[in-house]
Amino acid sequence: MKLFHNILPPDEWKLPVIVLTGCIAGLIFFLFYISKAHSYLSDNPETCVNCHIMAPQYATWNHSSHRETANCNDCH
Structure with a gap:
């Protein structure tokens, strides 16, 4: 407890x-949103x-x- x-x-x-x-946390979340970084966590080819x-x-x-059978993440 002393530590x-x-x-x-x-x-x-x-x-x-x-x-x-x-x-700092707000800035990180804002930059995450504004850079569309959340889109890189999905399988959306766009x-x-x-x-x-x-x-x-x-x-x-x-x-x-x-387009009907594969998206970008299937090969890359």
């Missing part, structure tokens, strides 16, 4: 540490078009017979 007590910040630092931690120059390849795949 845990030594890790905690002094009382006058508690509020600034909580606010700073909240700001994800490839987010940042890569994949529009022609995506259009070709989307109009081919492979």
